[in-house]
Amino acid sequence: MTKYKSKKVLITGGLGFIGSNLARALIFHGAEVTLVDSLSPQYGGNIFNVEDIRDSVTVYISDVRDSSAISGFLEGQDYLFNLAGQTSHLDSMMDPQTDLDINANAQLSILEACRRVNPNIKIVFASTRQIYGKPDYLPVNENHPIRPVDVNGINKLAGEWYHILYNNVYGIRSCALRLTNTYGPGMRVKDSRQTFLGIWVRSIIENKPIKIFGDGLQLRDFNYVDDCIQAFLMAGASDIANGKVYNLGSSEVINLKDLAELMLNIETSGKYELIPFPPERKVIDIGDYYSDFNLIKNELGWEPKISLKIGLKKTLEFYKNNHRHYWSD
Amino acid sequence: MTKYKSKKVLITGGLGFIGSNLARALIFHGAEVTLVDSLSPQYGGNIFNVEDIRDSVTVYISDVRDSSAISGFLEGQDYLFNLAGQTSHLDSMMDPQTDLDINANAQLSILEACRRVNPNIKIVFASTRQIYGKPDYLPVNENHPIRPVDVNGINKLAGEWYHILYNNVYGIRSCALRLTNTYGPGMRVKDSRQTFLGIWVRSIIENKPIKIFGDGLQLRDFNYVDDCIQAFLMAGASDIANGKVYNLGSSEVINLKDLAELMLNIETSGKYELIPFPPERKVIDIGDYYSDFNLIKNELGWEPKISLKIGLKKTLEFYKNNHRHYWSD
Numbered sequence: 001m002t003k004y005k006s007k008k009v010l011i012t013g014g015l016g017f018i019g020s021n022l023a024r025a026l027i028f029h030g031a032e033v034t035l036v037d038s039l040s041p042q043y044g045g046n047i048f049n050v051e052d053i054r055d056s057v058t059v060y061i062s063d064v065r066d067s068s069a070i071s072g073f074l075e076g077q078d079y080l081f082n083l084a085g086q087t088s089h090l091d092s093m094m095d096p097q098t099d100l101d102i103n104a105n106a107q108l109s110i111l112e113a114c115r116r117v118n119p120n121i122k123i124v125f126a127s128t129r130q131i132y133g134k135p136d137y138l139p140v141n142e143n144h145p146i147r148p149v150d151v152n153g154i155n156k157l158a159g160e161w162y163h164i165l166y167n168n169v170y171g172i173r174s175c176a177l178r179l180t181n182t183y184g185p186g187m188r189v190k191d192s193r194q195t196f197l198g199i200w201v202r203s204i205i206e207n208k209p210i211k212i213f214g215d216g217l218q219l220r221d222f223n224y225v226d227d228c229i230q231a232f233l234m235a236g237a238s239d240i241a242n243g244k245v246y247n248l249g250s251s252e253v254i255n256l257k258d259l260a261e262l263m264l265n266i267e268t269s270g271k272y273e274l275i276p277f278p279p280e281r282k283v284i285d286i287g288d289y290y291s292d293f294n295l296i297k298n299e300l301g302w303e304p305k306i307s308l309k310i311g312l313k314k315t316l317e318f319y320k321n322n323h324r325h326y327w328s329d
Numbered sequence: 330m331t332k333y334k335s336k337k338v339l340i341t342g343g344l345g346f347i348g349s350n351l352a353r354a355l356i357f358h359g360a361e362v363t364l365v366d367s368l369s370p371q372y373g374g375n376i377f378n379v380e381d382i383r384d385s386v387t388v389y390i391s392d393v394r395d396s397s398a399i400s401g402f403l404e405g406q407d408y409l410f411n412l413a414g415q416t417s418h419l420d421s422m423m424d425p426q427t428d429l430d431i432n433a434n435a436q437l438s439i440l441e442a443c444r445r446v447n448p449n450i451k452i453v454f455a456s457t458r459q460i461y462g463k464p465d466y467l468p469v470n471e472n473h474p475i476r477p478v479d480v481n482g483i484n485k486l487a488g489e490w491y492h493i494l495y496n497n498v499y500g501i502r503s504c505a506l507r508l509t510n511t512y513g514p515g516m517r518v519k520d521s522r523q524t525f526l527g528i529w530v531r532s533i534i535e536n537k538p539i540k541i542f543g544d545g546l547q548l549r550d551f552n553y554v555d556d557c558i559q560a561f562l563m564a565g566a567s568d569i570a571n572g573k574v575y576n577l578g579s580s581e582v583i584n585l586k587d588l589a590e591l592m593l594n595i596e597t598s599g600k601y602e603l604i605p606f607p608p609e610r611k612v613i614d615i616g617d618y619y620s621d622f623n624l625i626k627n628e629l630g631w632e633p634k635i636s637l638k639i640g641l642k643k644t645l646e647f648y649k650n651n652h653r654h655y656w657s658d
Contacts, residue, residue, distance in 0.1 A: 093498070096437050096441060096491075097434075097437065097438070097441070100433065100434060100437055104429065104433060104487065105426075105429060105434070108425050108426065108429055108480070109426070112425060112426070143474070145472070145474075146475060148490060148494070149494070149497075149498075150494070150498075151437070151491070151494065154487050154490045154491060154494065155487065157486075157487075158433065158483050158484065158486070158487045161477060161483045162425075162480070162483060165477070165478070165479070165480065165483065168478075168612075169422070169478075169479075169612045169613065283497075283498045284498065
């Protein structure tokens with residue numbers, strides 16, 4: 001990836017799970033990296049995520065909802081990896097206005113700022129599989145009907161479409177990746193706000209049973225964070241991607257019960273239990289989901305490389321060593 | 330429509346084109362009607378639209394963005410016809426934030442207010458064909474991919490989906506009608522902010538040539554406002570509609586050149602000219618469009634009754650008599 005050498009790169013949500021891992025990769029490739037993060041306690045930002053690269057990045061503690069600050073950060077950047085977002089489906093139902101402000105409103109402000117101060121920037125936006133809702137068929141490709149089942153899905157979709165629109169109408173090169181479940185070192189594990197795998201990791205380390213909602217037979221696909229980062233780097237570096245939306249995904253599809261067993265086997269201890277869906281989660285549950293990621297495979301050459309077994313092993317190891325930076329007892 | 334007899338009905342955008350015509354119909358059916366309208370000069374509200382029913386309706390001059398005021402108006406209502414919106418595609422590109430505030434943000438506040446103070450209300454939301462973007466096939470049915478070509482389309486879609494989501498998750502009975510070009514007495518004719526037909530009517534009455542962008546061969550369908558109102562009344566009265574999205578439309582499809590000739594024939598004078606698309610309009614133009622409205626026809630029994638010729642005649646007559654209330658020289 002020589003494309004990023006000596007380039008100026010801004011990452012919103014840069015102290016979060018994916019942002020911080022992306023920053024690490026970009027520094028490796030020779031980029032000048034600036035991170036913006038609100039460090040709001042309910043989101044994914046954690047200063048420990050960049051401890052090893054702290055001297056190599058510029059960090060601003062600022063909220064994407066502060067449009068004038070963001071406009072200043074955007075000036076002079078070559079790339080924007082736009083990752084700041086409210087990710088909790090449940091929170092989006094409890095406080096829909098905040099979800100709208102972050103996932104739609106702030107995205108529009110960012111694009112308007114690009115139009116004014118930096119129309120030559122290239123943007124990669126982190127979208128989500130959540131916008132498809134309950135799948136009509138599997139695996140879900142990008143032509144699948146869009147039918148969000150929660151406020152988060154609607155607002156993320158608006159945010160995604162603003163990016164594609166600004167690409168098409170104003171020529172501000174933008175693309176979007178619809179992420180599936182992403183996991184790895186740096187994810188939020190304090191609770192399930194970012195991914196249910198977070199709270200599973202915490203349960204395992206605390207020797208508590210993993211709680212699976214429903215019968216545990218729901219199918220899912222997962223990307224280890226390094227694979228996800230590779231997709232961001234490839235999408236940023238390619239002009240084929242402009243105006244496009246790509247699914248990420250994995251062909252290693254697994255149900256939640258088997259996933260729990262796989263994690264417990266890595267640990268050689270622990271247990272899981274099946275519990276009924278809490279009603280507020282049941283109404284926004286999407287059933288089985290896994291992605292067709294052939295479009296990005298064919299157009300950009302991306303595919304996931306890291307198996308669940310290896311990825312989960314690395315993840316559990318990381319949190320065993322570092323859990324005190326991710327939750328307090 | 331005995332369903333509305335003695336029922337309390339709130340209409341947002343109630344002094345606008347469709348809102349005021351709907352109010353007239355609801356009063357006829359015995360409803361107690363309250364109208365909310367911002368009367369902002371750039372939108373469709375016009376107090377003259379309700380001159381003949383002024384004593385039969387309650388009118389509040391208030392903005393849907395004022396969530397606490399709207400919450401108060403919603404209490405005790407049986408029906409909400411939620412029509413307030415920013416309709417100009419071009420304005421949505423020039424001032425995307427305002428479009429977002431009205432078409433998405435305010436809609437979410439309205440639904441949250443319903444959830445808190447009036448979960449038994451029935452809502453019909455005015456959506457738009459604009460969300461489909463450039464059609465892949467014609468006529469466009471509700472399963473057509475959604476691909477908004479402007480900020481307005483994205484925000485209207487978010488607004489529409491919040492309604493369907495609140496129906497599905499919270500049981501707040503809601504449905505949406507995706508309107509095609511609607512015309513008739515009461516539409517904004519000062520400029521083309523609401524519909525291009527508005528400025529055409531004004532041009533005819535002022536003896537100026539009608540300006541058609543492009544080659545004039547773009548196909549469109551049109552609904553006379555009385556037909557459109559009938560769809561709102563039927564959707565409001567039917568529980569089959571809950572959680573559904575219906576296209577309105579017409580099988581009387583016509584290109585813009587023929588439409589101009591039809592209007593000029595009614596007038597027996599005037600002329601039109603073809604002019605190139607202004608670039609800012611070209612980028613958001615959708616080409617040919619007409620709707621498949623079989624879903625609402627089959628499920629609710631709606632279909633348009635009034636021919637273009639008769640509808641346009643009534644419309645031109647209305648504005649010849651009343652134009653001083655719609656623009657000043």
